[in-house]
Amino acid sequence: MPSYTIxxxxxxxxxxxxxxxxxxxxxxxxxxxxxxxxxxxQDAIHGPFGGVVxxxxxxxxxxxxxxxxxxxxxxxxxxxxxxxxIAVTRxxxxxxSLLATFSASKALAWREGIPWxxxxxxxxxxxxxxxxxxxxPFPALVLLVSGGHTHLYLxxxxxxxxxxxxxxxxxxxxxxxxxxxxxxLGYPGGPVVDACACIAKRAADPFTPPxxxxxxxxxxxxxxxxxxxxxxxxxxxxxxxxxxxxEVQGLCRSLQEAISTxxxxxxxxxxxxxxxxxxxxxxxxxxxxxxxxxxxxVAARTGLALAIPEPRLCTDNxxxxxxxxxxxxxxxxxxxxxxxxxxxxxx
Ligand code: KG4
Ligand code: ZN
Numbered sequence: 001m002p003s004y005t006i007x008x009x010x011x012x013x014x015x016x017x018x019x020x021x022x023x024x025x026x027x028x029x030x031x032x033x034x035x036x037x038x039x040x041x042q043d044a045i046h047g048p049f050g051g052v053v054x055x056x057x058x059x060x061x062x063x064x065x066x067x068x069x070x071x072x073x074x075x076x077x078x079x080x081x082x083x084x085x086i087a088v089t090r091x092x093x094x095x096x097s098l099l100a101t102f103s104a105s106k107a108l109a110w111r112e113g114i115p116w117x118x119x120x121x122x123x124x125x126x127x128x129x130x131x132x133x134x135x136x137p138f139p140a141l142v143l144l145v146s147g148g149h150t151h152l153y154l155x156x157x158x159x160x161x162x163x164x165x166x167x168x169x170x171x172x173x174x175x176x177x178x179x180x181x182x183x184x185l186g187y188p189g190g191p192v193v194d195a196c197a198c199i200a201k202r203a204a205d206p207f208t209p210p211x212x213x214x215x216x217x218x219x220x221x222x223x224x225x226x227x228x229x230x231x232x233x234x235x236x237x238x239x240x241x242x243x244x245x246x247e248v249q250g251l252c253r254s255l256q257e258a259i260s261t262x263x264x265x266x267x268x269x270x271x272x273x274x275x276x277x278x279x280x281x282x283x284x285x286x287x288x289x290x291x292x293x294x295x296x297x298v299a300a301r302t303g304l305a306l307a308i309p310e311p312r313l314c315t316d317n318x319x320x321x322x323x324x325x326x327x328x329x330x331x332x333x334x335x336x337x338x339x340x341x342x343x344x345x346x347x
Contacts, residue, residue: 008084012322013101016093016121018042018052020064023318024076027326031134036075037319040064050181058096065100080112087325090118091343098339106334115330119321125282128320133307137277146283147173154274169222173285179228197256200249207258260291268302278305286314
């Protein structure tokens with residue numbers, strides 16, 4: 001059973017991919033309260049490559065980690081001695097990236113004698129929702145969508161996730177990023193596709209949803225990538241036209257519409273099957289304006305309470321790790337723990 005402590009100050013650290021982030025969170029009887037949040041993006045470094053370069057990300061995290069931690073403490077107006085706990089992402093993620101905050105957190109915990117806990121990244125994304133919906137009714141369907149994950153879970157509380165279905169190939173965020181790359185719209189692709197879709201006067205031809213012969217519930221986004229590629233090959237002008245072009249905007253709108261519709265399609269049936277009372281959507285793709293609007297409609301129709309964190313808490317951040325870490329038992333021997341690129345839930 002999770003232990004819900006009445007009041008503690010937690011420093012949360014996250015560096016599983018290309019964001020180096022720290023936050024101070026006060027855990028109260030009414031839920032977590034955000035005291036500070038600092039995040040250093042590496043978009044300028046990875047942008048020219050159209051995706052995250054693991055070696056560059058790891059090196060950059062090493063340069064960023066000290067200032068990010070100090071910044072979060074200063075913004076919260078506290079020192080290390082005020083902390084009751086340090087929570088850090090243990091995995092999954094890029095191991096070189098994970099190790100930056102993981103090693104720093106162990107050193108701090110050892111030097112200052114602060115209780116320490118390692119957190120599964122996806123439990124973090126779920127707990128990002130606690131800031132705005134601490135009283136969320138369970139069981140909850142939890143849709144976690146980012147550059148690396150497109151997974152739907154059933155949660156019976158804030159610390160347990162049971163997998164219901166996941167993508168067979170690419171993550172939804174990857175489809176946004178790769179499509180944006182083919183259209184030369186920059187990296188990360190999600191925000192710019194979203195912006196283009198919002199100003200589109202009309203949508204391009206719709207994308208055909210994938211069919212699965214084995215009948216198993218899942219998603220697939222690699223075909224969508226190929227479909228965008230074919231459209232650009234048929235109309236090469238699109239690759240250079242840019243975000244102001246009406247045809248590019250229309251394509252972005254169809255792409256975003258397809259991804260949002262496909263993601264939400266299994267929700268009503270699974271909610272019924274599992275007696276879910278709420279729907280949580282988190283991860284970077286949960287920033288998407290169309291997905292947020294469509295989710296509201298689906299939740300209302302299905303009678304589910306809806307919880308989507310504010311956009312800055314949807315993408316990777318230290319606050320969600322602090323919020324999850326506040327509910328877990330600290331580890332008695334942090335020094336022998338290691339980051340795990342393939343960390344399984346419940347491990
Ligand atoms: O959770 P996150 O920050 O990092 C991972 O764990 O991957 O998610 C990053 C992903 C990227 O693929 C990015 O393009 C996508 O989230 N993203 C969006 C939006 N904002 C970020 N996708 C769609 N619409 C957005 N507004
Ligand atoms: Zn993430």
